[in-house]
Amino acid sequence: MSEITFKLNEKSITVNTPPDRRVLDLLREDLGLTGTKEGCGTGECGACTILVDGESRLSCLMVAAQLEGSSVETVEGLEQTAEGQLIQQAFVEHGAVQCGFCTPGMEMTALTMLRHDDHPSREAIREGISGNLCRCTGYVKIVDAVEHAAQEIRCCREEK
Amino acid sequence: MRAVLTPASLEELFAIWQRHPDAMPMAGGTDLLVKLRSSDRSDMRPLLLLNSIPELTCITTDTGQLRIGAAVTLSHIIAHPAVQANAPILADAAAQIGGPAIRNMATIGGNVCTASPAGDTLPPLYLLEVEVELLSPSGARRLPISDFILGPGKTALQPGEILTRVTIPKDKTFTTSRFEKVGRRKSLAIAVASLAAMFSLTEDGTMTEARLAWGSVGPTVVRLNGLEQQLQGRQPSALDLRQIVEQVKTGVSPIDDIRATAAYRRSVSANLLVRLLESLHV
Numbered sequence: 001m002s003e004i005t006f007k008l009n010e011k012s013i014t015v016n017t018p019p020d021r022r023v024l025d026l027l028r029e030d031l032g033l034t035g036t037k038e039g040c041g042t043g044e045c046g047a048c049t050i051l052v053d054g055e056s057r058l059s060c061l062m063v064a065a066q067l068e069g070s071s072v073e074t075v076e077g078l079e080q081t082a083e084g085q086l087i088q089q090a091f092v093e094h095g096a097v098q099c100g101f102c103t104p105g106m107e108m109t110a111l112t113m114l115r116h117d118d119h120p121s122r123e124a125i126r127e128g129i130s131g132n133l134c135r136c137t138g139y140v141k142i143v144d145a146v147e148h149a150a151q152e153i154r155c156c157r158e159e160k
Numbered sequence: 161m162r163a164v165l166t167p168a169s170l171e172e173l174f175a176i177w178q179r180h181p182d183a184m185p186m187a188g189g190t191d192l193l194v195k196l197r198s199s200d201r202s203d204m205r206p207l208l209l210l211n212s213i214p215e216l217t218c219i220t221t222d223t224g225q226l227r228i229g230a231a232v233t234l235s236h237i238i239a240h241p242a243v244q245a246n247a248p249i250l251a252d253a254a255a256q257i258g259g260p261a262i263r264n265m266a267t268i269g270g271n272v273c274t275a276s277p278a279g280d281t282l283p284p285l286y287l288l289e290v291e292v293e294l295l296s297p298s299g300a301r302r303l304p305i306s307d308f309i310l311g312p313g314k315t316a317l318q319p320g321e322i323l324t325r326v327t328i329p330k331d332k333t334f335t336t337s338r339f340e341k342v343g344r345r346k347s348l349a350i351a352v353a354s355l356a357a358m359f360s361l362t363e364d365g366t367m368t369e370a371r372l373a374w375g376s377v378g379p380t381v382v383r384l385n386g387l388e389q390q391l392q393g394r395q396p397s398a399l400d401l402r403q404i405v406e407q408v409k410t411g412v413s414p415i416d417d418i419r420a421t422a423a424y425r426r427s428v429s430a431n432l433l434v435r436l437l438e439s440l441h442v
Contacts, residue, residue: 020162042194044348056261061193065164130347131259
């Protein structure tokens with residue numbers, strides 16, 4: 001077992017875990033954060049996307065030891081951020097959620113994308129979410145939602 | 161439970177590796193962890209993580225060469241100004257691998273050492289005529305990439321040796337470079353066939369140099385030197401394209417697999433070049 005310390009949704013935590021534990025299992029099974037989903041388990045669907053030090057990563061292809069000293073954000077932390085709330089709201093309003101299985105990964109991808117670029121073209125949004133598969137929506141409503149969230153985020157920033 | 165070893169320097173890496181000679185080096189883990197999960201669960205060899213070693217995770221340009229650490233991620237490569245300036249074809253190819261999250265994890269060293277016939281950074285690395293830098297306790301050595309990659313999944317890496325850097329010469333500039341990949345979909349797809357091409361073109365469109373490399377259509381990258389020489393000194397509009405198509409179709413050596421048939425791959429390989437040459441018409 002290894003003691004691993006990292007930040008999880010802005011809170012510092014220390015876990016005692018096998019160092020080769022999949023980060024996905026650490027989050028879901030050990031820490032009870034079941035928002036992050038397992039789709040394919042082989043890095044081809046994006047359902048397990050989390051942010052590590054602000055960048056999107058696939059938690060099914062990471063081992064616990066890689067988290068030492070890092071800052072992790074999962075979908076459970078989304079509503080703690082102003083951008084995250086706007087993304088959630090936009091997904092609801094645009095009907096971007098059908099079965100919902102891809103949604104946590106999709107929203108985390110949208111979060112990192114909009115932090116880097118709050119005025120993406122539709123093409124850039126499609127490129128940004130190209131690693132997240134959705135079998136229900138046909139993507140149009142998801143792209144609509146991200147586009148709308150970007151607009152809301154820009155409004156928020158201008159007000160400040 | 162599998163041990164995970166995290167050396168913070170090259171020195172520490174070799175010291176740890178000596179104590180755990182069965183440890184497997186891991187950079188991004190995007191291929192290795194998938195493979196380990198689908199293989200024998202009693203295989204508990206330790207993982208030796210490479211991404212905390214400064215030499216392996218940086219891009220330097222100070223020696224007149226562009227040197228990319230083996231554990232540099234594809235995202236880092238795509239965004240790096242020196243890569244965009246000196247090896248834009250590598251940035252292009254890296255941008256067509258996986259999806260954004262995969263590119264935040266996967267590394268150039270992993271793509272090279274995995275030595276997949278469908279490794280998308282490989283055709284550009286062959287055209288750029290890069291050298292790989294290898295290091296073991298008994299010393300450092302350098303090899304041209306084409307001598308390093310021996311076959312599908314096979315490299316010249318010796319036991320106890322790691323790939324430290326990929327070195328790109330900056331001595332030559334090409335006016336045009338392109339990487340094109342054909343897969344079943346645009347992202348998260350393994351190439352059915354790919355073509356990397358670099359040309360030096362004069363103002364009237366004459367090709368003073370042409371370099372061509374295909375991926376996914378042979379056990380290793382296919383470069384057709386005869387065809388490259390044939391294009392030299394010619395204008396794209398003056399070429400006999402039918403004859404070039406035949407040369408490409410017989411020059412590549414693809415197989416049938418779950419992604420495509422060999423015959424389809426031959427056609428795509430030729431068509432990619434024809435389309436590219438036609439786009440160069442002045």
